Every structure is written in structure tokens, then in C-alpha cells.
Amino acid sequence: MGKGRRMIKQGMPAPLDESKVTRKRKDAPPAPEAPIKKRKTVTKAPKKSAKPNGAEAGGRSKAKPVKKVAPKPPSDDEVSFSDDESDGDLENGMDGVNVTGLDALGSASESEDLDELEADDFGGSDDDVMDSDEELKKGKMWSDDEDDDEIEEKLTAANIEGLSRKLDMERAIEEAEAQAELEEAQMQTNIAGDRPKVLEDDEDEQGRPITNLETQDLQLLRTRLSDTIRVLDDFKNLGEEGRSRAEYRAQMLKDICAYYGYSHFLADKLLDLFPAREAFAFFEANETPRPIVIRTNTLRSHRRELAQSLINRGVQLEPVGKWSKVGLQIFDAQVPLGATPEYLAGHYILQAASSFLPVMALAPQEHERVLDMAAAPGGKTTHIAALMKNTGCVFANDASKDRAKGLIGNIHRLGVKNTVVCNYSALEFPKVMGGFDRVLLDAPCSGTGVIAKDASVKTNKTEQDFMKLPHLQKQLVLAAIDSVDHASKTGGYIVYSTCSVTLEENEQVVQYALNKRPNVKLVDTGLVFGKEGFTRIGGKIFHPSMKMTRRYYPHSYNVDGFFVAKFKKFGPTPANAVLAQGVAGNNKSQSNGAQSSNGTQQEGEIVDNAPIVDDENEDETDDFGGFDDEEDQMYMDRAERAKLRRKGQNPKASAPANGHAKSSPKKEQSKETKSKNDKVDARDVAPAVVVEEKKVTEKKIKAKKPVAGDDAAAVVVTEKVTEKVKKPSKKVNGSSTAAETKPVKKSGKRKST
Numbered sequence: 001m002g003k004g005r006r007m008i009k010q011g012m013p014a015p016l017d018e019s020k021v022t023r024k025r026k027d028a029p030p031a032p033e034a035p036i037k038k039r040k041t042v043t044k045a046p047k048k049s050a051k052p053n054g055a056e057a058g059g060r061s062k063a064k065p066v067k068k069v070a071p072k073p074p075s076d077d078e079v080s081f082s083d084d085e086s087d088g089d090l091e092n093g094m095d096g097v098n099v100t101g102l103d104a105l106g107s108a109s110e111s112e113d114l115d116e117l118e119a120d121d122f123g124g125s126d127d128d129v130m131d132s133d134e135e136l137k138k139g140k141m142w143s144d145d146e147d148d149d150e151i152e153e154k155l156t157a158a159n160i161e162g163l164s165r166k167l168d169m170e171r172a173i174e175e176a177e178a179q180a181e182l183e184e185a186q187m188q189t190n191i192a193g194d195r196p197k198v199l200e201d202d203e204d205e206q207g208r209p210i211t212n213l214e215t216q217d218l219q220l221l222r223t224r225l226s227d228t229i230r231v232l233d234d235f236k237n238l239g240e241e242g243r244s245r246a247e248y249r250a251q252m253l254k255d256i257c258a259y260y261g262y263s264h265f266l267a268d269k270l271l272d273l274f275p276a277r278e279a280f281a282f283f284e285a286n287e288t289p290r291p292i293v294i295r296t297n298t299l300r301s302h303r304r305e306l307a308q309s310l311i312n313r314g315v316q317l318e319p320v321g322k323w324s325k326v327g328l329q330i331f332d333a334q335v336p337l338g339a340t341p342e343y344l345a346g347h348y349i350l351q352a353a354s355s356f357l358p359v360m361a362l363a364p365q366e367h368e369r370v371l372d373m374a375a376a377p378g379g380k381t382t383h384i385a386a387l388m389k390n391t392g393c394v395f396a397n398d399a400s401k402d403r404a405k406g407l408i409g410n411i412h413r414l415g416v417k418n419t420v421v422c423n424y425s426a427l428e429f430p431k432v433m434g435g436f437d438r439v440l441l442d443a444p445c446s447g448t449g450v451i452a453k454d455a456s457v458k459t460n461k462t463e464q465d466f467m468k469l470p471h472l473q474k475q476l477v478l479a480a481i482d483s484v485d486h487a488s489k490t491g492g493y494i495v496y497s498t499c500s501v502t503l504e505e506n507e508q509v510v511q512y513a514l515n516k517r518p519n520v521k522l523v524d525t526g527l528v529f530g531k532e533g534f535t536r537i538g539g540k541i542f543h544p545s546m547k548m549t550r551r552y553y554p555h556s557y558n559v560d561g562f563f564v565a566k567f568k569k570f571g572p573t574p575a576n577a578v579l580a581q582g583v584a585g586n587n588k589s590q591s592n593g594a595q596s597s598n599g600t601q602q603e604g605e606i607v608d609n610a611p612i613v614d615d616e617n618e619d620e621t622d623d624f625g626g627f628d629d630e631e632d633q634m635y636m637d638r639a640e641r642a643k644l645r646r647k648g649q650n651p652k653a654s655a656p657a658n659g660h661a662k663s664s665p666k667k668e669q670s671k672e673t674k675s676k677n678d679k680v681d682a683r684d685v686a687p688a689v690v691v692e693e694k695k696v697t698e699k700k701i702k703a704k705k706p707v708a709g710d711d712a713a714a715v716v717v718t719e720k721v722t723e724k725v726k727k728p729s730k731k732v733n734g735s736s737t738a739a740e741t742k743p744v745k746k747s748g749k750r751k752s753t
């Protein structure tokens with residue numbers, strides 16, 4: 001038995017061991033009161049145990065140590081949003097999609113329910129809790145960005161005292177729980193090596209096994225679950241004769257539904273992701289809340305100063321882990337964390353640890369232009385702005401006007417000054433604006449990674465949701481890719497993230513993007529922990545580079561379930577992208593594509609088409625088949641003439657600087673002898689040409705739907721907005737394309753010097 005999950009450090013844990021899986025607290029014996037150094041703030045009272053699915057565990061009367069109630073903070077993402085937010089706000093394809101109560105969306109967000117702060121979660125004192133003086137003196141607790149020499153004991157002394165008292169108390173509770181569990185296991189579990197009798201012999205008239213086990217008998221259900229897992233772990237030796245693995249798996253599925261209260265459909269989907277034992281750990285971890293974490297807002301404070309202030313207010317905390325320089329894990333708070341003076345002054349934001357990860361992967365740089373496509377309530381936007389030190393420009397967009405209000409609130413509270421809030425469906429990008437150095441798409445999702453926070457996900461997700469949501473996510477990820485400037489000097493990156501663990505919303509979406517956009521490739525996220533994305537699972541095969549994506553699970557890292565993928569865009573968006581989608585799957589190479597193991601293509605995984613091309617061998621093929629050399633040359637020549645005119649020279653009198661004669665020598669070249677390099681030049685030069693055509697206009701950045709009165713005014717700025725330049729139709733592969741648009745360089749771009 002381990003310590004309560006709220007005490008387990010977030011980040012890389014020890015390998016999974018069932019004995020360490022948090023026991024359901026309903027099973028916990030009454031807390032031994034005597035050995036505990038009782039603190040005034042911790043009240044103990046017997047509490048009725050509850051079924052994991054939320055129902056009362058009938059008749060079971062085991063008491064458990066009762067929670068210390070911390071005042072609930074006005075969770076930053078909940079304050080301003082109504083649950084009944086109209087779907088009309090979520091345009092384009094969101095209708096009828098059962099997105100996890102948007103309040104819980106983005107584990108992301110800061111919706112930890114502080115009422116959950118229970119005393120019995122503060123257990124344990126295992127090694128990974130850094131609380132010793134030794135470590136403190138070595139300066140291990142505070143991150144590299146802080147001056148180690150200044151990690152004074154005075155900062156931590158109060159904290160340590162409180163922590164160690166709590167640890168003593170929790171250790172006693174955990175030991176009692178562990179002992180009870182051991183005794184129970186000895187009584188009820190088959191002795192290792194025996195073949196457990198798990199499957200029922202009796203069958204009903206239709207030949208289905210009759211389950212005699214009362215589903216209400218949680219204890220027996222749990223025992224059977226653990227026996228089933230033991231058999232599945234060692235089927236050869238422990239499986240009953242004449243029984244198949246599938247039968248055991250079916251039994252496990254049934255028991256999981258009964259024990260944890262999942263729909264059959266969702267439990268089946270989640271079970272498919274893991275080996276049996278790990279699946280059990282996953283379901284189990286979803287029954288306990290993740291630790292409360294705050295992110296220091298470095299625009300207004302330093303982590304050390306913030307920690308000191310909160311410790312002075314009686315908050316027990318420590319750095320979230322070495323992987324973050326700004327996170328603080330809260331173990332106990334005697335003040336409402338959402339109403340401290342530090343909170344109100346914007347020194348921190350309540351934010352789940354996993355929500356740091358996409359922004360860390362995005363790694364925005366100072367002076368860049370960054371788009372956060374689905375930004376509300378702004379946990380990640382404000383993190384991005386802080387990393388950029390309020391320089392450059394962040395466009396924080398959300399389709400929900402109500403949620404955008406919360407986003408604006410957070411932006412103001414945290415002192416963010418480089419951000420423009422907009423209210424579009426992200427599907428409208430890059431039409432609204434393009435050419436970003438980096439884009440974050442923290443996509444709307446089913447929330448299967450945040451079940452601990454929103455248990456309704458267990459039952460309210462339907463098969464339709466897992467069709468509609470991925471469909472939207474796929475469209476959004478293409479919009480994200482198309483909004484990035486592949487030629488950005490500092491960036492050219494797209495990060496896609498969800499707080500879901502399903503394949504449909506993660507690897508399949510990423511694979512779809514790879515298939516549809518051969519001008520992107522997956523790159524390392526730079527995150528120091530996380531499991532590799534799947535390259536092969538359940539008959540599905542994904543591109544080998546998928547292992548560069550990262551998966552996070554509650555049972556592995558004690559963080560919300562999460563997925564992070566990082567793309568690098570290395571070529572312009574194919575002019576014929578839309579056409580390519582139309583004819584997808586017909587032909588050509590599968591270099592980015594996925595195939596099922598039997599070689600058949602699967603929906604959303606396969607499609608196209610053009611091969612991936614590295615920057616280096618861009619000259620090998622015209623990947624997108626959409627460049628018209630003559631037309632490009634015309635633009636280049638026109639740009640050259642305009643440039644000369646600007647310099648006061650007569651373009652007719654002098655030859656263009658690039659050596660092309662006015663009449664374009666390219667026209668004289670035969671198609672066969674055209675250099676492929678010319679095409680690359682054309683791509684590079686084309687945007688500048690458009691600038692010459694003065695198609696960039698000065699506009700008010702569209703807070704199309706004004707979002708929040710006075711607040712909105714503060715974040716709406718005047719910017720130069722990209723406009724599209726209509727290009728004439730042209731032939732691609734012999735067929736006429738629709739009139740295409742060409743992204744235009746924005747002269748308003750504020751670049752790093």
C-alpha cells in the first residue's frame with residue numbers, strides 16, 4: 001500500500017506494482033487515532049464508504065479518516081462558464097458532440113475540486129517525496145532557475161515541520177490500511193500458483209454464463225478482478241482448461257463495469273489500451289483525485305517567493321517535480337487557494353500538472369507570434385505568455401464566447417499583456433490569420449484522461465462521440481498546421497494535445513495529419529517523461545515516428561491522462577490540400593500512412609498520397625503538384641519591378657537583380673529543363689510578392705464577437721492582418737483546381753531582432 005496519491009510526486013514514478021495501486025478508500029479501515037499526532041485542523045469522523053461508481057456501498061460501514069475540508073477556490077475555469085453553454089457557441093461540427101463537461105475539459109484546466117482535499121490523501125513518506133533537510137540543503141527542491149544558494153532553510157522550515165507531521169500521520173493510516181488489505185488478501189485470494197476459479201460454469205438458455213456473483217458485493221468483485229488479472233498475466237499456467245483468454249477478458253470487462261460504474265462501451269475501449277494488470281491500475285487511479293497543483297506566474301512572481309508567502313499562510317507545498325520550474329504541489333491548505341492575496345494578485349494559477357506539458361512542448365520563444373487555437377480558460381495561454389515574457393504576440397482563440405470571458409479574466413489577473421483574444425471556430429484559421437511561428441491546439445476532447453475529475457465521462461460518452469470528436473479534431477489539426485509559417489526563423493511548430501487517452505483522439509488524429517499534410521513531420525516533444533505513443537496496437541499500425549508523441553496516465557505519473565504530439569512544418573501548405581483530401585486514398589505512396597496489420601486501410605488513418613519530403617531533398621519532387629512555375633515567375637518579376645520602383649529606379653531600364661529579364665527567361669526554358677530549385681525559390685519568394693501587391697491591410701484584429709466589455713478592449717489591438725490573394729485556377733494532375741488562396745506575408749509580424 002502506498003501513500004495517498006495526493007502525496008505522490010508528479011512525474012516519473014516507480015514501476016507499476018499492483019500492491020501499490022491506491023486502495024479504494026471505501027475499503028480503508030477506521031483510522032487509528034491514537035498514534036496520530038492530531039492537528040487541530042484535521043477533524044476525524046466516520047464516513048460512509050461509497051461505491052466507486054458513486055453509489056452507496058450498501059451496508060458496508062467501514063469508516064475512513066475524514067477529510068480536512070479546504071475551502072474551494074473559485075476554480076479559474078469554472079467561474080465564468082455556464083454548463084449549459086449553448087452549442088451555438090461551438091461552431092462547426094460541435095453540435096451534438098458530447099464533449100466532456102467543458103468545465104473539466106483540459107485536465108487541463110484548473111478545475112481541481114479542492115473539496116476533495118482529504119486528510120487520508122496525505123499519506124506516505126516514500127522516497128520520492130522530497131522533504132528531508134538533506135535534500136533541501138542540497139537545494140534539490142527548487143529548480144535550476146532559482147539561486148540554489150538562496151534556498152534558505154527559513155523558507156522551508158515551516159513547510160517541513162508541517163509536512164513531516166502530516167507524513168507521520170498519514171503513514172500510520174496507510175500502514176493500517178496496508179495491514180487490513182494484507183489480511184483480507186490472505187483470506188480471500190487464492191494462493192499463488194493455484195488456478196483461480198473465476199469463470200462461471202452455469203449457462204442460461206442462450207448459452208451465456210450466468211454470473212452468480214452479486215454485483216453489489218464489491219469485495220468479491222474486487223477479488224475476482226484480481227484473480228482474473230492473475231490468470232491473464234499467466235494464462236498458460238493459471239487458465240482453466242477449455243477456457244480461452246477472451247473469456248477471461250470478457251469477465252474482467254464485466255466486472256470493471258460493475259465495480260467502477262463504466263459503460264460497457266467505454267470500459268471496453270479503455271481496456272483495449274493496456275495489458276490487464278495495467279488496465280486495472282488505470283481504472284483504479286481514476287477513483288482518486290490527482291494532486292492539487294499551482295503554476296507560478298513568472299510574470300508576477302518567482303516560485304520561491306510564492307512558496308514562502310503561501311507557507312506563511314499555512315499552506316504545505318513543495319515543487320511539483322524536477323521537470324517543472326514553476327509548479328508547486330499543494331499538500332494541505334488552511335486558506336482557500338482561489339482567494340489568497342497572492343492568487344488575486346495573479347502570482348499563481350490553479351492548474352493541473354499535465355497541463356504544463358503541451359506548453360513546455362510548444363516552447364514558445366520571446367517575440368514570436370503564437371496561436372492558441374482553443375484557449376479558454378487560458379491556463380496554457382497565460383503560461384505561453386509568461387514563457388514569452390510578455391513579448392511578441394499571442395492570439396488566444398476559443399469558439400465559446402462564455403469561456404472566452406474566463407480567458408480574459410485570467411489574462412488580466414495574471415498580467416498578460418501580449419495577448420489578443422478572439423472568438424472564432426478554430427476551423428476558420430488560417431483564413432482569419434496565418435503565418436504563426438507556433439500553434440497550440442489543445443483540442444476539445446472526450447476527457448477520458450480526467451475521469452477522476454469528472455466521473456460522468458464513465459457513462460455519458462457514446463460511440464457517436466468517438467466519431468464526431470475525432471472528426472472535429474482532425475479538421476482542427478489541419479487548420480493548426482495550415483496556420484503555421486513553415487519558414488519561421490525561430491519556430492514552425494504545432495503542438496496537438498488532448499486530455500484523453502483514446503486512440504481515436506490521439507494517434508489516429510496525428511496519423512491523419514501526417515497523411516493529409518506531407519509538409520509536416522513529428523518531432524521530439526522535449527518532455528522528459530511520458531510514455532511513447534503507440535505505433536502498433538490492436539491491429540492498427542501507425543507511422544514509426546508516432547513514438548515521439550507522449551502519453552500520460554494517472555496510474556503511471558499521477559497526472560491527468562494526457563496526450564502530446566509536436567509537429568514541425570517544413571514546407572508550405574499544399575495549394576491543392578483540399579483537393580488532395582477529396583481524392584485521398586486513391587493512390588501513391590504511404591510514407592506517412594498507416595495500415596492495419598492485414599494491409600487494409602482504416603478510416604482516419606490512411607489516405608494519401610504525396611511522400612514526405614525532407615527539407616534537404618525538397619528538390620526531388622514537386623510534392624504537392626500545385627506549383628505553377630510560370631505563374632510564380634510572374635509574381636517574382638513583378639515583385640522585382642516593384643522593388644526597383646521603390647528604390648526610385650526604372651524597372652524597364654535595368655535588369656532585375658535576380659538576373660531574370662523582364663520577359664522572364666523561365667518562359668524561354670523548356671518544361672523539361674526547368675530547374676527544380678526554381679520551384680523552391682518560387683515558394684520562398686511568393687509571399688514577398690504579395691506584400692508588393694499591397695494586399696496586406698491594416699485592420700482591427702477581429703474580436704468579431706466582442707467578448708467581454710471593458711476587458712475585451714484591453715486585449716483587442718490593432719494588427720496587420722493577413723489577407724488571401726486569389727490565384728487563378730490552374731491545372732493539377734490534369735484536373736482544374738478550385739481557385740486557390742495563397743497565404744500572404746504579414747507585415748505586422750513582430751519578429752525577434
Ligand SMILES: C[S@@+](CC[C@H](N)C(=O)[O-])C[C@H]1O[C@@H](n2cnc3c(N)ncnc32)[C@H](O)[C@@H]1O
Pocket residue numbers: 090091092094102105106107108109355373374375376377378379380381397398399400403424425426427442443444445
Ligand atoms: C481542452 S479545452 C481548452 C483548455 C485550454 N487550452 C486551457 O488550457 O485552459 C478545449 C476548448 O476548445 C474550445 N472549442 C471547442 N470547439 C472549438 C472550435 N471549433 N474552435 C475553437 N475552440 C473550440 C472549447 O470551448 C474549450 O474551451
